[in-house]
Amino acid sequence: MTLHRIRQRSRGATGRRTRVVPLMAVSMLIVGSAVGCSDDATPRDASSVTLVTYEGYALPEAPAEQFRSETGQRIEVLASGDGGAALTRVLAASGAPEGDVFFGVDTTFLSRAQESDAFVEYRPEGLQGVDPSVLDPGGALTPIDEATVCVDYDQTWFAQRQIPPPTSFEDLIDPRLADLTVVIDPAVSTPGLAFVAATAATFGGDVTDYWQALSDNGVAIAGGWSDAWFTRYTVSGGDRPIVVSYASSPPAEVVGSDDPTAVPATAVVTSTCIRQVEYAGVLRGAANPSGARALIDEMLSDRWQAALPLSNFVLPIRSEIELPDVFERFAVRPERPIVVDPATIGRQRDAWISAWRSVME
């Protein structure tokens, strides 16, 4: 009855009931707020720079702390997925990015990043000592470090069983080494794609036959580098003694072990090594572009470059930076690594991935 009284009182002077706000206005409101609204979980204010990257990235602690005390900006890391997956997310969010800087574009995906409009041009000062062939002509991406992707093997496993270890790509399809190799899915993983590019550079047009032979020889495919290394590789307790990894994996193993006199169990097949350079770029539409540029400058600074080997087990891109002792002793520097031009990779990448998936499924 009360409702009826309220409605009676709402009658205007003409006796007609005052209209309630029409549904149309309400729906306009909702649509309008959907368009204008832009919430995000990461804090985007001038006191922090958000670095978007792939899972497992280790921020060099000391240089980051010094960066904060000098510029007053905290580095927030947003890391999930493998390199390729993280990059595609950045491309999909082009113009409305989740952070300010993206780190993790490497040689194999460089052309994909260059062709997109997800990055803005920035040419920092500190690029002395950098091999000019790795520089991005468009200026959108800055090289930060260098990692060489190779086929690694567990030398103690082979020594215990008195089996000769692999010395080339051809050895991986040898039946005596059947079911011993784990590679990485190239569709989303940067070292996985680097391995594919290296085989393509070695075998040329017959590379699909090589992949078919790999598949017939019982190769396993991991979803990412950390799965391959920490789950499938024999040094970590898995069942495969041959793994696609980095030339810096031996010193990484020594650093990771508790024994100071340890000798790494991992050895590198140098004829399978392909050089990879990792790039960083300022994201278009970033909330803090000046902080982003400052972070890239910082990544090229002496202290950051010197901290890279022991934090992420990669080599600094500036060749004059001194390496730590464990790297001098155990890191493998192949004399002539396979080098594939990023433009070639860009043209062939989709065909390679498609052919790989056809063969491996």
Added chain:
Amino acid sequence: MIARRSAWPTRAAWFVVVAAFVGGTAVPLIAVVSQARTAGGDALIAEVVSWRIGRILVTSVGQALVATALALVVGTIAGWCHVRLDFRGRSLVWAASVIPFVMPAIVIAAGVRSLVAGEVSWTVIVLTHASMNVVVVMRAVAARLSSVDPSIEDAARTLGCGPGSAASRTSLAASVGAIASSGLLVATFCLTAFSTMLVLGGGRKTTLEVEIWIQATRLFRLDIASALAALQMVIVLVFMFLAAVVRSPDAARGGLAPADPVRRRPRGPSERGLVAASSALVLLSASVPLAALVGGAFRSNGSWTLDHVASLAHSVPGTSGVASPLESFALSAALAVVAAILTMFVAVPAAVVVARTGRVARLADQLLVLPLSASAAVIGFGWFLAYRSPPVDLRGSMWAVPAVQAAVCVPIVLRLLVPQLRVVRPDLSDAALVLGAGPWRRIRVTVWVPLRRAVFTGAAVGFVLALGEFGASAFWSRTGTPTVAQMIAGLLSRPGSDRQGTALALALLVGVSAVAVFTLPELVRVWLRLRSSRHIAARVPAT
């Protein structure tokens, strides 16, 4: 007609329906088709020439057909047994049959994944799909058979048919339409299954639905993805069209059933065997995945532990800046509430529009079913193509996920609401007008009162669907704030028993929430009935 009724509530309902259809379905699907035409054609031809897409097409349709065949056999038998026979546990089997269907697919997929070590075979995938959809066939057959006179079977036995052919040549022959249309519906669901294929396929096995997602979000080949999405739309539309066509008038056959059919006990070993087998299969499909979840979530290395449950509160190791599983669950639940509200906001006016008779209403009915036809991945991808640049750029917005989930949920909730409105007498509104009711009062009488219970059920269904939704929201993932389905799938895709355990604990949490939400309308109903009976008791004076 006595007076000109105020038309604006009806106009408002039409506006909402048209706006929702255009924005939620038409624009995204047009975006997919136009992208496919401009960029996809050549790419698709190139891919087809490399015969990979042809193989994916064959596996997608093939697994759907095999799963449908299984579901048809088990569902028809179980439905017949439920209607004709009386056996112990009949109500339990009936109630349990719906569990694998209403439980979010990601929960079922996680449970099945935990049971199989290593790669999951196609057999397991097909069995999972069949068990999730057997209830569709079972209920369709049971509904049809309950309107068929059971004595024709007895007549057939008298005339010399054996026990099996008596049923199949009479009652089931009269239900062919129901069986066929439910079978096509099941085929559509199996074809467009996303969560199960992503989790169980493990990246090596794909169907068309998952391939659209991989091409769009992993390989960033929007041209191939749009071509595949267009292909998927065509196949699904063909299935849905066939389903509408075969729903032919069954009513002519079979005779009229008595109002209260008497069920008989199973006669003979073959009937008892059928009852036992079909009931066991239904109960197993309801209980096995959930039992596996409970087992996996609370066990580690063979011993019972709460570690996995505790790990829900911590960020996944290796990631940074990403929400913990518990946070992603809370976020998904909040977004699911928003999605449920948006769904009801569209579905209630849509039900009002569709429940009317007339050509326009029938057209609206067909069009609003379209998102269901187009599959969640196609809808999510369509939204991604349509709404990622000005004037409407939803990429940074938290509204994207609930909105696209609502687009997927509306047709399903609509199917719940429309039957309730169809029983309302059309002249009820005129009668209310004569008695002096204003437009809001008339709406309350003709829309709200019949829909009251269905709205609660519909909101619950919308919430559970949105909570576990994966296919559409997978195109809108944000690094820092994954939905709960993305988090479960992400954890399951990385080997390592800790991550598996966390994924199973999270899936169990989602499953328990789904059960809780579904029982809520029942509790509300019971409470309302208690309250009204108390009012009646209060008004009747004690004598």
